[in-house]
Amino acid sequence: MTQRVVVAEKILKANDELAAENRARLEDAGVFSLNLMASPGAGKTSLVERTVAGLADQLRVAVIDGDLATSLDADRAAAAGARAVQINTNGQCHLDANMVGHGLDALDLSGVDLLIIENVGNLVCPVEFALGAHRNVLIASVPEGDDKPYKYPGSYRGMDVVVLNKIDLLPYVRFDVDRFRHGVEVLNPGVRILEVSCTTGAGLPAWLAWISEQAEAHRVSPDERRART
């Protein structure tokens, strides 16, 4: 068992180095980036579609989609107007920095303002692997239940924002928003929780405004960028 731990540490160290390389490439290209994580079916792809459409007049968006199989999600992102690349993880429960590096190879980043990395649907594994993205986003959804922060604490720590999706279903399922918010707050004090519905569009302006603010704060002039490097 010791051997296993050592190997896992080596893999994570190599991953961190590759994540730093990805970050440098994104910085060089002036691209702001998000790592979207969630359970299967929480609405990552629907939020990507809404985001691409909602920011169309402000930011040019590219998407890297991670899934075990199919290109269904990248197809949806592309149909919404994004430059999109699908990565199939061959059974792995998460994207890693190496996969994202290959995704960057396949994308032309010139003219891209925002890169959204849509991780594999999983509340455990993705959070272990840095990808090089600037912000981490967790999407929870109402039908999953209000107990998820308590049962999957690792996924709520270290997030920069938590999106609670499918609030249109609140009338039809047992979900105590206060219990959910309290669970998140304990793990990640002060983190912003945005309640949205990708079906009705409720709450999406606040989400789009958050991205715009974050991307704007990150933006530097070409001169500043050159001076940094």
Place this chain on the structure above:
Amino acid sequence: MTQRVVVAEKILKANDELAAENRARLEDAGVFSLNLMASPGAGKTSLVERTVAGLADQLRVAVIDGDLATSLDADRAAAAGARAVQINTNGQCHLDANMVGHGLDALDLSGVDLLIIENVGNLVCPVEFALGAHRNVLIASVPEGDDKPYKYPGSYRGMDVVVLNKIDLLPYVRFDVDRFRHGVEVLNPGVRILEVSCTTGAGLPAWLAWISEQAEAHRVSPDERRART
């Protein structure tokens, strides 16, 4: 990377041996067992509650609950009337046979007819680790979307039954039951798909009948069992 694969194979081999030990212990005790797998929030614990209550006059049920943190699920199973043990996986995305062995140590199996093992909420990892259970059950849920068999094929192969939960939400979300069924059928031809709602109780009689049939078919007289060993 080669080293990693070798280590992973060793772990899986050791797991298979421990799973065989678990199976032998269950056989010796005359216990029929299910391994319940699903995404986070698909309704595993709700189905456990409904099953314990629904079979109360036929089968004495014990539950082993796997979660990263808390004993919320085992508490619910116990409140429903089951003998219940919680296993916290310390960050692991699945139960393994060793953990279940410890769960069996903690349970008194005398007088138990049915053991339900509720795995960690995850559509990728649990299917890789045999636990020793007699039947594998996947619970899907309507709000997760009809594309899940296509995107998480590994979780649908090798299942003995697929339960589609939360059909009470069909009027409120986009979900094409035929597309879902087709996706499952391609991966697992002929597998039974049971549509249920743990909220309204719809479809649960068929689920309970399936368990009763399976447990009955598995039941052998003490003499037969002694003759086998």
